[in-house]
Amino acid sequence: MTGRRQEIRERNRLSLIEAVLDSVAEKGISETSVSEIIQRANLSRGMIHLHFGGKDNLVDEAARYSSEQYYNGIYDLLEATGQTGQEHIEMIVRGDLSETILNKKNVSIWYAFRGEARNRAAIAAFSDTRDAKLRNLVFNAFARIAKETGTEHPNQVARDATHGTLAMLEGMWTDYLLHPDSFDRDEAMRIVFRFLRAMFPKHFDLNGAVLSE
Amino acid sequence: MTGRRQEIRERNRLSLIEAVLDSVAEKGISETSVSEIIQRANLSRGMIHLHFGGKDNLVDEAARYSSEQYYNGIYDLLEATGQTGQEHIEMIVRGDLSETILNKKNVSIWYAFRGEARNRAAIAAFSDTRDAKLRNLVFNAFARIAKETGTEHPNQVARDATHGTLAMLEGMWTDYLLHPDSFDRDEAMRIVFRFLRAMFPKHFDLNGAVLSE
DNA sequence: GATTTAAATGGACGATTGTCCATTTTGTGA
């Protein structure tokens, strides 16, 4: 009646997924073997086949789970902010570069899966950091900003600003991947906002990152 | 006397490296086995041990070689351009997004190695797309531009512009990785230059990408 | 052309891979 059985089952299932993510983060994909996974999850060898039908499916599921965690993190932040375009943008940029989201483990996992994306459709589907939903949020925020500036082609400007901003954030992640210890979050933020301020002087004038010079 | 012996030896060595890169591009790192490599190179099993002492060393060397190819491509372009800051920047951006450098094979290889970078120091050393040399080139170009604008802190502005521009290019590469068929080079270029125009209106006004709206 | 020797071959080897199922364990309902 307690459903204890199903509860244990689901806990084990999740243990396997988290074991994969831990292993991928620490050892990389190529060293994430079945033996490695079941050892970390402290479960028996047959569990992978039982729960996922095979190792590949488990890894795909781990990629999906990891991606979901990322988006949940971002969306949670957005609910705690104001409604103006610049507030949204600022929160997304700040969140994307925050310790909670941009940290060694997440970055290791993210890039490990990216490396496999080209050869595994299931992984490619979950390795786009900037999915349609997030893109739309950013676009709508920029569209509001662009319209307020009275520019000639606000949608086109907003589209380009979205694309460029998300690309720049991607690049910052890569910086962090390659130089995690010398990476400076404030600097990254300041740079993104310097570009945004250049495009929308009235909206990002005193906002955003530390404006040190 | 002809050195025919050494010539064959070096050709075989190179065949192994190129076989690794082909395999990594087509099948990914995890499926790039010794058997796969020697089959592509049409050489015998022992050659890897003979030339490189083991598979790992060969893969590291392939990463180094691939990185070298990238930089040579960029530097070649720079020699064929003018000397103003904006000409340099434009050539680097244009080159970085050109078919010669940004194509499916290169991107597959690059991201495959990136995925391993965190766990293999030898690969990490060669997976920084924007090494000190290239960074300096970009920085010097922006420094000249910034000084001409008479801004207050030209070096700081140039540093940020360098960081932001290279980050944005990284992001464009990721776009290409994940959506190679819908990726639009002109659009990517236009966006980069839209940001640069916002920061340096006088220098990128009529330059760079197609200015369609 | 004979000799020397560097280069290349290809299979043997033990270790490790992922899959799968006969068996055991354990929660659930009678």
Added chain:
DNA sequence: TCACAAAATGGACAATCGTCCATTTAAATC
């Protein structure tokens, strides 16, 4: 408490992994 069934176990299995070396091939030297 017992019988049932779902869940978990752990080892057998063939396949594949990378390494290494005894042997063969062929370029270089005499």
